[in-house]
Amino acid sequence: xxxxxxxxxxxxxxxxxxxxxxxxxGDALFIGDTAGRVAAAEELRLxxxxxxxxxxxxxxxxxxxxxxx
Numbered sequence: 001x002x003x004x005x006x007x008x009x010x011x012x013x014x015x016x017x018x019x020x021x022x023x024x025x026g027d028a029l030f031i032g033d034t035a036g037r038v039a040a041a042e043e044l045r046l047x048x049x050x051x052x053x054x055x056x057x058x059x060x061x062x063x064x065x066x067x068x069x
Contacts, residue, residue, distance in 0.1 A: 014041050029064045031057060 018025055030041035031049045038048035049060045 014044050014046060018044075018046075029061065031060075 014025075014030065017023075018028065025045040026047075028046045029049065030038065030046040031051050032038040032041065033051050035050055038050045042048040047064060049057060049064075051057050
């Protein structure tokens with residue numbers, strides 16, 4: 001229950017979100033809890049991070065944000 005009955009190709013949800021936000025994939029960081037989801041995001045050229053813990057994820061976010069400075 002609670003899951004949509006729609007079926008999407010692996011990258012479709014990410015494309016939809018990018019489009020709705022008016023974002024460019026190269027400017028986005030995707031944090032996912034499975035390697036498969038991260039790989040699907042990376043196929044669309046999003047920067048991916050596989051969440052394995054808060055400290056690593058916070059460090060990854062900081063590196064991502066500092067990359068543009």
